[in-house]
Amino acid sequence: MTTSRHDLDREIALEQAHVDKVYANLANATASAKQVARQGREIFLSDRTNWMREEDGTALFERDAFAYQAARRLAVLDAEHEGLVFGRLDMSEPADEVRHIGRLGVRDQEYEPLVIDWRAPAAEPFYRATQTDPMGVVRRRVLRCRDDKVVGLEDDLLDTDAETDLPILGEGALMASLTRARGRTMKDIVATIQAEQDEAIRAPYQGVTVIAGGPGTGKTVVALHRAAYLLYSNRARLEKGGVLVVGPSNVFMNYIERVLPSLGEDSVTLKAIGSVASDVLGMASERVDRASAATLKGSLRMLDVLRRLVRLPLISGPETLRVRVTVKGEVLMLHEDELNRIRDNVLSHTKLNRGRGQALDQVVAALARKLSDDVELGDDEVESLIREQASLQMFMNAWWPALSTPQVLARLADPRIVEQVAPRLTPEERADLVESYTWLQHDGEDSEITGWSVADMALLDELLDILGPAPVDPDDSDEPLFVGLDAVNELVTTADVLRSERVEDPDADPQRTFAHILVDEGQDITPMQWRLLRRRGPQSSWTIVGDPAQSSYPHQDETARSLDEIVGRGPRRTFTLSTNYRSPQEVFDLAAKVIVKVFPEADLPRAVRSTGVEPKLATTTPADLDADLLRHVRELAGQVSGTVGVVVPASRLTAVTKLTMSDPKLAALEARLVVVTALQAKGLEYDGVLVLSPDEIVAQAPGAERVLYVALTRATQRMTTLDVTEPGTPAAWRSLLS
Numbered sequence: 001m002t003t004s005r006h007d008l009d010r011e012i013a014l015e016q017a018h019v020d021k022v023y024a025n026l027a028n029a030t031a032s033a034k035q036v037a038r039q040g041r042e043i044f045l046s047d048r049t050n051w052m053r054e055e056d057g058t059a060l061f062e063r064d065a066f067a068y069q070a071a072r073r074l075a076v077l078d079a080e081h082e083g084l085v086f087g088r089l090d091m092s093e094p095a096d097e098v099r100h101i102g103r104l105g106v107r108d109q110e111y112e113p114l115v116i117d118w119r120a121p122a123a124e125p126f127y128r129a130t131q132t133d134p135m136g137v138v139r140r141r142v143l144r145c146r147d148d149k150v151v152g153l154e155d156d157l158l159d160t161d162a163e164t165d166l167p168i169l170g171e172g173a174l175m176a177s178l179t180r181a182r183g184r185t186m187k188d189i190v191a192t193i194q195a196e197q198d199e200a201i202r203a204p205y206q207g208v209t210v211i212a213g214g215p216g217t218g219k220t221v222v223a224l225h226r227a228a229y230l231l232y233s234n235r236a237r238l239e240k241g242g243v244l245v246v247g248p249s250n251v252f253m254n255y256i257e258r259v260l261p262s263l264g265e266d267s268v269t270l271k272a273i274g275s276v277a278s279d280v281l282g283m284a285s286e287r288v289d290r291a292s293a294a295t296l297k298g299s300l301r302m303l304d305v306l307r308r309l310v311r312l313p314l315i316s317g318p319e320t321l322r323v324r325v326t327v328k329g330e331v332l333m334l335h336e337d338e339l340n341r342i343r344d345n346v347l348s349h350t351k352l353n354r355g356r357g358q359a360l361d362q363v364v365a366a367l368a369r370k371l372s373d374d375v376e377l378g379d380d381e382v383e384s385l386i387r388e389q390a391s392l393q394m395f396m397n398a399w400w401p402a403l404s405t406p407q408v409l410a411r412l413a414d415p416r417i418v419e420q421v422a423p424r425l426t427p428e429e430r431a432d433l434v435e436s437y438t439w440l441q442h443d444g445e446d447s448e449i450t451g452w453s454v455a456d457m458a459l460l461d462e463l464l465d466i467l468g469p470a471p472v473d474p475d476d477s478d479e480p481l482f483v484g485l486d487a488v489n490e491l492v493t494t495a496d497v498l499r500s501e502r503v504e505d506p507d508a509d510p511q512r513t514f515a516h517i518l519v520d521e522g523q524d525i526t527p528m529q530w531r532l533l534r535r536r537g538p539q540s541s542w543t544i545v546g547d548p549a550q551s552s553y554p555h556q557d558e559t560a561r562s563l564d565e566i567v568g569r570g571p572r573r574t575f576t577l578s579t580n581y582r583s584p585q586e587v588f589d590l591a592a593k594v595i596v597k598v599f600p601e602a603d604l605p606r607a608v609r610s611t612g613v614e615p616k617l618a619t620t621t622p623a624d625l626d627a628d629l630l631r632h633v634r635e636l637a638g639q640v641s642g643t644v645g646v647v648v649p650a651s652r653l654t655a656v657t658k659l660t661m662s663d664p665k666l667a668a669l670e671a672r673l674v675v676v677t678a679l680q681a682k683g684l685e686y687d688g689v690l691v692l693s694p695d696e697i698v699a700q701a702p703g704a705e706r707v708l709y710v711a712l713t714r715a716t717q718r719m720t721t722l723d724v725t726e727p728g729t730p731a732a733w734r735s736l737l738s
């Protein structure tokens with residue numbers, strides 16, 4: 001490989017000339033797009049009777065649609081200071097053709113391509129060509145740019161048989177990119193996508209695409225590039241229908257949020273799993289239940305509990321659950337059994353919040369049937385006499401109130417209710433469930449735990465599906481809940497009826513739906529959460545990213561069944577990524593030893609690089625913990641130039657955060673230092689990682705050793721583990737290493 005400074009400078013100057021031309025053309029296109037937009041607006045705003053001129057305006061818009069698109073995406077890129085051009089292909093077929101590859105396509109005045117969008121078919125060889133199959137490429141060049149300046153380049157000679165005098169420069173773009181210090185947010189990999197990753201990115205839109213592979217194989221970053229690719233190849237469908245990207249937490253969403261804008265896409269909705277249902281619930285959560293409750297609440301067994309809960313009336317017992325009216329001096333009553341039958345009958349085909357009218361009708365009819373035959377009144381008269389009675393209205397308000405989902409779920413704080421609605425759970429599970437809602441009794445004052453949990457969001461969303469939306473104002477519950485037949489008299493025409501039903505359509509699903517849903521860390525999505533997601537995409541196609549070996553939800557078979565429901569009969573394709581781009585071999589070898597003992601079927605990727613530095617396995621005692629922890633974290637911070645992550649068991653999060661902040665040296669690191677639980681660290685990476693007390697992480701996290709495996713696979717450079725044990729007592733997890 002030629003590496004002389006002179007050659008390099010000459011080639012950089014040549015590339016700079018092309019990049020300058022690209023920016024100049026783009027500036028022209030943007031200026032003309034803006035001008036056309038302005039003219040278009042003026043035309044539309046001018047005299048509305050001048051139809052010819054309006055048509056002119058439309059034509060202008062169509063002709064310049066390309067410029068608009070480019071200008072819009074450029075505005076996003078500008079904000080990111082990313083280099084627009086990052087690659088070049090020198091082709092042998094077609095002979096001597098040169099293609100520059102970039103974040104968006106740019107053409108010159110003659111409509112000749114100056115830069116090809118990385119997602120276009122013509123750019124595919126940039127990612128797929130190899131020396132075995134050069135795909136017509138002689139030389140592949142990666143350009144490193146800072147804003148609009150070319151600062152370096154790396155070449156690969158792909159067609160070794162081709163007679164060429166093209167210089168081959170540089171030392172490999174991938175390694176340069178992998179060894180850079182990490183910041184707080186994920187970067188795009190558009191210049192260094194590898195062939196197996198490219199296949200997953202460009203997989204067809206339809207059905208379900210599963211991206212599997214071990215830690216650090218690029219599943220997340222590949223999935224995000226896939227979202228950008230799908231927007232490019234199916235823009236009309238996806239911009240209209242929307243793309244939803246779901247991840248495990250807000251920290252994770254913040255970590256990945258810059259990737260799509262850096263690829264010029266800003267129209268994607270990003271949500272943590274605890275926020276997906278905020279569209280209908282008006283709330284979100286990040287709070288994780290204790291392991292046993294989290295697992296139970298994620299299970300499909302909760303469906304039976306919720307359905308029974310909705311059926312269970314708020315009032316019960318022969319003295320309370322009865323209705324009594326008087327007609328012509330005759331007392332008519334319905335008792336618990338009869339009322340329960342009506343309730344079951346209505347709820348067998350109607351949602352509770354939509355069924356009140358029917359339930360009232362059936363109660364009235366049943367009461368009317370009780371009237372003795374010798375009362376001489378027409379059926380209609382009897383029914384309207386019954387309906388008028390205040391006792392009936394009061395009974396209906398108590399028996400069939402419009403319910404909000406939190407009101408219903410909150411009933412699980414009462415052990416007597418749980419006893420009735422959860423006969424299939426074990427006594428321990430029932431106790432776990434009640435215990436997880438004790439915060440509802442305390443007004444949240446003395447307890448650290450307040451508010452609904454992430455798992456509750458899926459239960460609330462499910463309840464909404466069972467109940468139907470509550471009417472806007474619960475105080476109006478004597479009124480018909482929705483405009484229905486009762487209101488027809490006031491309407492004039494059939495069209496009015498239809499229109500009115502459209503506005504208040506009680507059968508319309510309230511949640512927002514998407515055309516494509518991308519789920520990251522899919523191994524942690526519980527079956528109840530899959531149901532929540534499916535309601536957001538009944539017709540959508542899916543990209544599902546995950547690694548079962550990192551799962552914190554223990555019942556994988558149940559999860560697999562939920563996933564099968566999503567797939568239905570649609571096409572499903574799986575891509576398994578096999579190279580670990582994150583952790584050095586020394587770090588990953590240690591993590592691999594842990595996971596194969598407990599999860600032998602784990603996908604173990606091959607680490608792409610090695611640093612020669614083994615992880616450090618340190619031990620301390622409870623008494624020395626604070627001092628030793630600070631010492632080790634300071635040491636790591638001195639060894640790496642990027643981020644340092646302290647991964648702790650959940651019970652120590654607050655204490656360790658305070659401890660590190662109280663140390664002036666560590667406090668000075670500011671954004672470079674992060675303290676997170678092992679669960680929060682999912683999907684993230686840091687240059688230096690300290691894993692505190694692996695044994696406690698195993699004991700406290702729902703996925704036990706699998707969550708420890710997550711913690712042990714976060715480092716890009718160096719890792720220290722710190723056991724906290726009494727002198728002479730070895731840490732239990734170390735036995736997994738032998």
Ligand SMILES: Nc1ncnc2c1ncn2[C@@H]1O[C@H](COP(=O)(O)OP(=O)(O)OP(=O)(O)O)[C@@H](O)[C@H]1O
Binds near residue numbers: 221
């Ligand atoms: N082709 C590539 N070029 C440069 N960097 C890459 C490439 N592929 C992956 N990486 C980098 O490797 C790191 C790991 O990627 P990513 O987080 O997507 O992996 P993952 O498979 O989702 O990991 P985990 O399962 O642990 O969440 C990231 O820093 C990513 O940018």
